Amino acid sequence: MSWKTMDRRSFAATTLGLLVGQATAVKAAGMSLVSAPAGKPKTFVLVHGAWYGGWCWEKVAQDLRAQGHIVTAPTCPGLGEQAHLLSKDISLTTFITSITNHIVYQNLSDVILVGSGFGGVVISGVADRIPLQLKNLVYVDAMVLESGMSVFEGQPAAVTRKRLEQVAAQGKGLAIPVPPVNGDSYRGVDRKTLAWLAPRLSPQPVGTYQEKLVLNNKLGNGVPRTYIDCTASPFEPLVEVKKSLRRQGGWNWVELATHHDPMITEPRMLSDFLAEV
Numbered sequence: 001m002s003w004k005t006m007d008r009r010s011f012a013a014t015t016l017g018l019l020v021g022q023a024t025a026v027k028a029a030g031m032s033l034v035s036a037p038a039g040k041p042k043t044f045v046l047v048h049g050a051w052y053g054g055w056c057w058e059k060v061a062q063d064l065r066a067q068g069h070i071v072t073a074p075t076c077p078g079l080g081e082q083a084h085l086l087s088k089d090i091s092l093t094t095f096i097t098s099i100t101n102h103i104v105y106q107n108l109s110d111v112i113l114v115g116s117g118f119g120g121v122v123i124s125g126v127a128d129r130i131p132l133q134l135k136n137l138v139y140v141d142a143m144v145l146e147s148g149m150s151v152f153e154g155q156p157a158a159v160t161r162k163r164l165e166q167v168a169a170q171g172k173g174l175a176i177p178v179p180p181v182n183g184d185s186y187r188g189v190d191r192k193t194l195a196w197l198a199p200r201l202s203p204q205p206v207g208t209y210q211e212k213l214v215l216n217n218k219l220g221n222g223v224p225r226t227y228i229d230c231t232a233s234p235f236e237p238l239v240e241v242k243k244s245l246r247r248q249g250g251w252n253w254v255e256l257a258t259h260h261d262p263m264i265t266e267p268r269m270l271s272d273f274l275a276e277v
Contacts, residue, residue: 043108043135044274046073047099049117049142049261050204051178053080056116060263063271074102076122078175083202088174090205092150092213096125109133112277113223116140116263118204121151121213124220131221136277140270141230141238141260144245147215151208155237167206175203187233187259188266197264219250226252226277228262228270235260 044064046057054073061071076095078086099122103111111134115123120142127137145154152160163176170177179185181198189197219225229242238260245251256273258266 041068041070042112042275042277043070043110044072044112044114045099045103045108046071046263047113047115047119047122048073048075048079049115049119050176050208051079051201052116053082053200053202055080055200056261057263059267060271060274063268064275067275069275070108072102072106072108074099078205079202080200086175086203086205088207091207092121092125092209092211094205095122095208096129099123099126100129103130103133110135112136112138112274114138114140114274115142116261118143118151118208120144124215125213127221127223128215128217131217131223134223137220137223137225138274138277139225139227140262141228141235143238144219144227144241145213146219148212150210150212152210153212154241156240159237163209171203171206173206175205176209177203186261186265189264193264224252225250226254228273229253229255230258230260230262231255232257232259 042064044061046054046061048054048056053075055075057071057073061073064071075082076098078090078094099113103113103126113123113126113134113136115121115138117140120139121144123137123139123142124144127134143151143154145151152163166177167173167175178201181194181201183189183194186194186197215221227245246253254273256262256266256269258269262270
């Protein structure tokens, strides 16, 4: 039967047969068909922490996209694929501007802006600038600063002293060297993942830790805020920060039994939670 002479009933039967055949082939191959979410797809912008790049969100982004959501994971200047841009001129403002421009130039709206670790400071700065394009702020075991404070001031003094010594001795005055990558720092991670992770980490521009965060509005600028407290193991720079935040109001506080970098250690658990935000 030619396309021109195929009637509606024949077309419907043929189409159904093709779909059934496709589903059977997929099942035989050990795969599954992924359907789009029942509601409107969500838009996520995932902001990495220190020493990482957008690449660190690979598994989380894949999971969210498989559910039909829109996901971008930009890399800030001086890190990841932009490591060649490392310079003394890169600051916290540079990172905030980079993520702000990403959202604006990609014409994104109703954004669930997710920041991991150091990325929490960045998303606070972005919300201060473009709150109307954001739907929610999600801090993943992240640093949260008051306006007028730097990361070096927000974390324990002993941690800052160690970092500054590393900058002088190994970082050429430009960057904080990459921390060790092993089973102690990434608990439960297999050797294959550690081998994938280690060469992708890059020194953190020290200016991002030195510059003070300046907010012109209250933290969050009216955008709903969720804090994911990763409870499987304490992360020293955030212990006191979390205690302080829990005494404040305005947070949707959630505990996940993951380690500090769940996009690496427990990506599926993190993506499942984010899909429900």
